[in-house]
Amino acid sequence: MDLELMANSFPKLLNAAVITLKLLSASLIIGLFVGLFFAILRLNKNIFLNKFAYGYSYVFRGTPLLVQIFIIYFGLGQIEYLRSTFLWVILKEPYWCAIIAFALNTGAYTSEILRSAFQTIKPGIVEAGKSLGISNKIIFYKIQIPIAIRQSLPAYGNEIILMMKGTSLASTVTIMDLTGVAKYIISTTFKPIEVFIVAGGIYLFMTFIIHNLIKFLEKKYSFN
Amino acid sequence: MNTFKKIIFTVLVSFLLLGSANAGKIKIGTEGAYPPWNSKDASGKLIGFEVELAWTLCRYIGEQCEIVEQDWDGMIPALIMRKFDAIMAGMSITAERQKAISFSQGYADEVASLAVMKGSGLEGLDTPAGINLTKPNAAAKKALKTLTAALAGKTVCVQTATIHQNFLDSGDVGKVNVRTYKTQDEVNLDLASGRCDAALAAAVAFSDYAEKSGKPVVLVGPTFSGGAFGNGVGVGIRKDDTELLNAFNKAIDKARKNGDISRIATKWFGFDASM
Numbered sequence: 001m002d003l004e005l006m007a008n009s010f011p012k013l014l015n016a017a018v019i020t021l022k023l024l025s026a027s028l029i030i031g032l033f034v035g036l037f038f039a040i041l042r043l044n045k046n047i048f049l050n051k052f053a054y055g056y057s058y059v060f061r062g063t064p065l066l067v068q069i070f071i072i073y074f075g076l077g078q079i080e081y082l083r084s085t086f087l088w089v090i091l092k093e094p095y096w097c098a099i100i101a102f103a104l105n106t107g108a109y110t111s112e113i114l115r116s117a118f119q120t121i122k123p124g125i126v127e128a129g130k131s132l133g134i135s136n137k138i139i140f141y142k143i144q145i146p147i148a149i150r151q152s153l154p155a156y157g158n159e160i161i162l163m164m165k166g167t168s169l170a171s172t173v174t175i176m177d178l179t180g181v182a183k184y185i186i187s188t189t190f191k192p193i194e195v196f197i198v199a200g201g202i203y204l205f206m207t208f209i210i211h212n213l214i215k216f217l218e219k220k221y222s223f224n
Numbered sequence: 225m226n227t228f229k230k231i232i233f234t235v236l237v238s239f240l241l242l243g244s245a246n247a248g249k250i251k252i253g254t255e256g257a258y259p260p261w262n263s264k265d266a267s268g269k270l271i272g273f274e275v276e277l278a279w280t281l282c283r284y285i286g287e288q289c290e291i292v293e294q295d296w297d298g299m300i301p302a303l304i305m306r307k308f309d310a311i312m313a314g315m316s317i318t319a320e321r322q323k324a325i326s327f328s329q330g331y332a333d334e335v336a337s338l339a340v341m342k343g344s345g346l347e348g349l350d351t352p353a354g355i356n357l358t359k360p361n362a363a364a365k366k367a368l369k370t371l372t373a374a375l376a377g378k379t380v381c382v383q384t385a386t387i388h389q390n391f392l393d394s395g396d397v398g399k400v401n402v403r404t405y406k407t408q409d410e411v412n413l414d415l416a417s418g419r420c421d422a423a424l425a426a427a428v429a430f431s432d433y434a435e436k437s438g439k440p441v442v443l444v445g446p447t448f449s450g451g452a453f454g455n456g457v458g459v460g461i462r463k464d465d466t467e468l469l470n471a472f473n474k475a476i477d478k479a480r481k482n483g484d485i486s487r488i489a490t491k492w493f494g495f496d497a498s499m
Contacts, residue, residue, distance in 0.1 A: 077417035187385030
């Protein structure tokens with residue numbers, strides 16, 4: 001064990017963890033909106049909208065995240081027509097390609113989490129609102145969404161942690177996130193065990209924070 | 225002896241037999257993704273200059289060999305962790321790597337070069353045909369200055385953990401935006417897509433790609449050798465494995481004398497890259 005290397009690489013890896021957190025938060029925020037949008041489509045009675053939303057979640061949950069990143073980064077980069085459009089400004093940057101892939105991926109899972117949360121809301125609650133003369137729109141925003149969010153917290157907490165670990169794949173498209181910098185240090189020191197132990201420790205610490213944050217929120221919004 | 229003991233005994237004996245069958249084999253690690261040095265054919269079989277050379281060297285050593293595949297970025301750690309006994313993967317002999325492993329004498333040499341897509345602003349740099357960085361002369365120093373000016377703020381793509389990355393990191397051509405990839409294939413893809421302003425690798429890696437893909441990839445600037453680019457490509461071997469190191473050195477001597485290295489190099493590179 002090269003303790004000196006571990007100590008030296010720690011600040012560099014900590015810096016890189018900031019990139020990881022940026023990737024994670026950007027993907028989660030975009031993914032939450034994408035997920036909510038598709039969850040609402042899933043609940044729609046219109047068969048086309050419903051099937052479209054189902055297809056989206058089916059494709060993105062049924063293929064590996066690595067494949068999705070590669071298709072968006074290397075795959076779309078091969079299409080010559082695309083390179084002459086304004087889309088290329090975004091797709092040229094590995095950072096945005098990674099965020100698009102992560103957001104679409106977590107969006108698919110989030111849509112399923114939210115859909116099942118909406119479906120567990122007892123019809124009685126909605127009916128109670130209606131009997132008080134509250135409009136459908138307000139019932140949806142003020143009653144159904146808050147309950148759905150509470151219901152989905154445990155599952156969504158898991159999704160955040162999975163996504164946090166998923167961001168390590170950003171290093172495959174040249175982004176210098178926590179894993180990317182770890183690999184870079186290994187490429188000059190040839191000591192993978194030491195460096196990956198430190199990087200793994202940082203990931204574990206981030207999981208610890210996220211886990212406790214979700215636990216806190218669960219408690220805060222519990223019905224009891 | 226009851227049946228259970230018999231089964232355990234048989235399993236243990238077969239493990240021993242398997243172990244001894246493998247003991248005499250030299251395992252050689254290669255990447256299989258760096259043509260023409262080493263790559264794979266359509267059926268997934270390892271081919272290339274080093275694969276053929278490895279079999280030849282094994283014949284001279286007089287031992288059974290096995291060639292195993294390993295991703296480039298884990299090549300040296302895998303050797304140290306005894307996943308195989310020797311590296312033949314277009315790995316240049318550099319001072320940095322020699323801190324971790326030993327190298328046999330060089331068996332082939334490659335020059336590195338920058339490549340751009342046809343029509344790039346970097347075409348037509350006024351530099352000599354080749355520069356050696358071990359003891360850079362005035363012309364080489366001037367070429368580095370020209371490159372520093374031309375590459376300022378540009379994105380240059382390289383495969384990770386290579387001499388090409390080391391060179392860009394060394395600051396000899398100033399501050400360029402270095403982007404690293406797991407394989408040379410990915411570097412080529414992003415050079416063609418326009419994400420990279422330029423790429424740096426073995427000159428043959430680019431000409432091989434241009435030929436196979438039909439993409440207008442052109443070499444620019446001087447070819448590089450020496451300095452951060454090391455002193456030829458050799459067999460990487462664990463530091464404590466001096467016996468194997470000597471065996472490889474002797475085998476390379478014999479193969480060179482008999483003209484095997486030149487012949488195989490000419491076959492795969494189209495020119496004699498042996499040394």
